[in-house]
Amino acid sequence: MSETTLGGIAGRMPKFIRRADPAVLTAFACIVLLLFLGSLYSRSFLSPEYLLQQLKVASFLGVIATGMMLVILLGQIDLSVPWSVAAGAMMACAAAAYGPLGVALAIPFGIFCGVLIGIVNGIGVAYLRIPSMIITLATNAVAQGLMVVYTGGFSPQDSATGAMRYLATGFAIPGVPNAVIIWALIGAAMVFVLTRTGFGRTVYGIGNRERAAYLSGIDTRRVVMIAFAVSGGLSAFGGVLLAGYASKAAQSMGDAYLLPSIAAVVLGGTSILGGRGSYLGTVAGVILITLLQSILSVMQMPEAGRQIIYGVVIVAMLLLYGRAPASR
Amino acid sequence: MKDWRYWLAEQRGTLLALGIFIVMFIIYTSNHPAGFTANVVQTAANKGVLLAFVAMAQTLVVITAGIDLSVGMIFLLTNCLASWLVVGTPMQTTLGVIAVLAVGLLCGAVNGAIVIYGRLQPIVATIATGAVYYGIGLLLRPFPGGSVNEDLADAMTGRVFDVVPASLVVLFAIVLLIWVPFSRSVLGRAAYAAGSSETAAYMSGVPIRRGKFAAYTLAGLLAAIGGLFLTFFTYTGDAAYASGNAYTLFSIAAVVLGGVSLFGGKGSAIGAIFGALAFRTIGDLLFVFDFDPLWQPLFQGVILLIAVSLGAFALFRVRNRLEWFL
Numbered sequence: 001m002s003e004t005t006l007g008g009i010a011g012r013m014p015k016f017i018r019r020a021d022p023a024v025l026t027a028f029a030c031i032v033l034l035l036f037l038g039s040l041y042s043r044s045f046l047s048p049e050y051l052l053q054q055l056k057v058a059s060f061l062g063v064i065a066t067g068m069m070l071v072i073l074l075g076q077i078d079l080s081v082p083w084s085v086a087a088g089a090m091m092a093c094a095a096a097a098y099g100p101l102g103v104a105l106a107i108p109f110g111i112f113c114g115v116l117i118g119i120v121n122g123i124g125v126a127y128l129r130i131p132s133m134i135i136t137l138a139t140n141a142v143a144q145g146l147m148v149v150y151t152g153g154f155s156p157q158d159s160a161t162g163a164m165r166y167l168a169t170g171f172a173i174p175g176v177p178n179a180v181i182i183w184a185l186i187g188a189a190m191v192f193v194l195t196r197t198g199f200g201r202t203v204y205g206i207g208n209r210e211r212a213a214y215l216s217g218i219d220t221r222r223v224v225m226i227a228f229a230v231s232g233g234l235s236a237f238g239g240v241l242l243a244g245y246a247s248k249a250a251q252s253m254g255d256a257y258l259l260p261s262i263a264a265v266v267l268g269g270t271s272i273l274g275g276r277g278s279y280l281g282t283v284a285g286v287i288l289i290t291l292l293q294s295i296l297s298v299m300q301m302p303e304a305g306r307q308i309i310y311g312v313v314i315v316a317m318l319l320l321y322g323r324a325p326a327s328r
Numbered sequence: 329m330k331d332w333r334y335w336l337a338e339q340r341g342t343l344l345a346l347g348i349f350i351v352m353f354i355i356y357t358s359n360h361p362a363g364f365t366a367n368v369v370q371t372a373a374n375k376g377v378l379l380a381f382v383a384m385a386q387t388l389v390v391i392t393a394g395i396d397l398s399v400g401m402i403f404l405l406t407n408c409l410a411s412w413l414v415v416g417t418p419m420q421t422t423l424g425v426i427a428v429l430a431v432g433l434l435c436g437a438v439n440g441a442i443v444i445y446g447r448l449q450p451i452v453a454t455i456a457t458g459a460v461y462y463g464i465g466l467l468l469r470p471f472p473g474g475s476v477n478e479d480l481a482d483a484m485t486g487r488v489f490d491v492v493p494a495s496l497v498v499l500f501a502i503v504l505l506i507w508v509p510f511s512r513s514v515l516g517r518a519a520y521a522a523g524s525s526e527t528a529a530y531m532s533g534v535p536i537r538r539g540k541f542a543a544y545t546l547a548g549l550l551a552a553i554g555g556l557f558l559t560f561f562t563y564t565g566d567a568a569y570a571s572g573n574a575y576t577l578f579s580i581a582a583v584v585l586g587g588v589s590l591f592g593g594k595g596s597a598i599g600a601i602f603g604a605l606a607f608r609t610i611g612d613l614l615f616v617f618d619f620d621p622l623w624q625p626l627f628q629g630v631i632l633l634i635a636v637s638l639g640a641f642a643l644f645r646v647r648n649r650l651e652w653f654l
Binding site: 077124128130131133134135137138139140141142143144145146148149152211214215252255258259262263266272273302303304305306307308309310311312314315318319 | 395397442446448449451452453455456457458459460462463464465466467470569570577580581584590591622623624625626627628629630632633636637649650
């Protein structure tokens with residue numbers, strides 16, 4: 001598809017550029033532009049330390065956006081991210097209060113809670129055929145209610161375990177933060193699943209037309225449910241990493257990740273209608289969003305201004321290349 | 329089919345919501361320490377009317393098979409704006425009210441323009457515009473504060489002839505002024521038709537774009553009326569992110585309880601009003617039964633989950649499994 005749109009202009013360009021999605025190219029071009037603008041503002045923007053720090057911050061969003069991308073590829077959406085993140089973080093910290101076994105199982109338990117939320121979403125979407133934005137909003141509200149009851153309205157006193165802190169802030173390979181390695185591993189696994197396995201091809205198939213996938217003999221409902229469970233688990237894992245980074249869990253820690261995770265996926269060229277998109281685009285989207293946030297906070301933009309710029313940038317980029325085809 | 333049976337089938341969702349509301353309200357007042365008094369009704373009405381306005385706004389958009397995740401944020405933005413503008417002499421207050429309503433209309437029109445003429449998905453577009461509206465609200469009121477013309481506020485939240493809550497009278501007037509004309513106009517029918525089957529509506533020459541645009545714009549206006557009322561009740565403006573999100577969420581719950589189909593083309597704002605009142609009453613049941621208020625978010629979440637799952641019963645009527653997949 002990109003060859004037809006770019007074919008005329010880029011006939012003599014190298015093959016890998018011709019084959020690339022214009023949306024992904026735009027996203028990378030925007031990253032370069034942001035870095036350039038940032039370096040005009042302050043010279044330290046291009047230093048390796050700063051870039052590595054940004055990559056580390058980006059990896060939390062990257063993990064969460066990976067799950068979101070899987071769901072968006074199906075043509076669905078997961079609005080339960082805020083409290084999946086918070087539930088993963090809070091439950092992992094809570095498990096750590098139950099002796100050495102609890103400390104050992106803290107991370108798996110946090111992820112398990114996210115998977116549970118995802119399974120409820122999946123049952124609702126796949127088997128009960130409830131629109132995904134509605135059921136995920138509802139499970140988000142239920143997860144919030146559970147957490148409020150659990151904590152008694154206060155921030156939990158339990159802090160993150162050593163393993164969580166090590167995953168988020170440690171250095172297994174000198175110079176490369178662990179969080180970045182984790183994002184790379186999860187990203188590689190996602191690329192493998194999407195491009196090399198039957199499950200991945202089915203995800204694209206369902207996103208294009210679920211009826212056709214169903215008529216081809218695929219158990220589409222099971223695939224949808226698994227995708228939602230994975231998304232919930234990855235959100236919770238993102239929460240676990242965030243709790244390790246901040247060394248404690250907080251109630252509203254997930255609120256700041258819903259819009260960015262959707263935006264990262266969509267800005268990376270994944271169609272919100274499903275069935276089209278590449279993981280490379282999502283990586284570009286995540287880095288783009290993180291750099292934008294970083295530059296706005298370096299410029300000491302207040303929260304209000306950040307929200308406005310965010311919303312405007314997302315609408316503008318979507319209007320550039322995320323539009324639905326003209327009706328009929 | 330006879331006329332009355334046809335009418336009954338059309339109004340089934342609304343009547344069901346009315347039934348749920350009446351049952352819940354009887355349970356609520358009979359267990360309330362003060363019983364069924366004008367004061368209890370007034371307090372309940374004032375709380376319920378806020379959600380009712382936001383739910384009406386959501387209904388208009390849902391009827392077109394869209395969704396507006398920014399209604400809660402328009403509600404907040406207009407609340408913050410009203411806490412600046414709706415003050416002073418009667419003349420200034422009137423101008424302030426008009427300005428607040430105009431901003432609501434504008435927010436709705438922006439949503440409509442982006443969704444219809446920009447051809448973006450309503451979910452993503454309204455999440456993004458919601459962030460912008462919230463940001464503007466936060467600019468207006470970084471900290472809770474401001475004031476409102478208290479004479480007007482007290483008149484709007486008081487009682488007419490010492491019996492009927494004034495907020496209910498206003499709600500009734502808004503239904504007569506906005507919902508009834510809209511739903512009977514060509515544009516309103518076009519909004520329904522677009523939600524029911526956009527292709528068929530287009531082929532029949534129905535003005536679907538104008539109908540949908542009118543629905544989104546009026547939704548902004550209704551959310552702004554809700555925001556005005558919030559200012560009348562609290563006397564302040566407050567850009568609280570959680571509160572905006574909660575209103576968006578509850579408006580969807582109210583719409584579903586009110587028998588409006590999330591797939592579009594079916595339901596009425598009157599049903600959504602009863603859905604909103606019922607949802608509020610159910611949420612407040614916890615208080616009259618002396619539960620810990622901490623359980624309220626969970627309780628409301630579970631009600632929402634059950635309400636949206638009820639739609640799944642339609643699956644039993646499906647004869648061809650392919651109809652599972654839209």
